[in-house]
Amino acid sequence: MIPNSDLYTSPVIVHTAFPHRREQIDMQIVYGDDYEAAANLFRKRYSRSPA
Structure with missing residues (x-):
């Protein structure tokens, strides 16, 4: 356990x-x-490979 004060x-x-x-x-x-x-647009936008 970590005391909240430490966090x-x-x-x-x-x-x-x-x-x-x-x-x-x-x-x-x-x-x-x-x-x-929409799914393809999301994948294209957030993929780690350059588009």
Whole structure:
């Protein structure tokens, strides 16, 4: 257990076993929108490879 006072007053270094971080991105797609086109646009925009 880490006291809250330590978290607020000291630097915290996070070590992870995985090379990539996960993120959550909320999106809204309304009825009638092209889901596949939206998914492809999202993948193209947020892929790590240059487009």
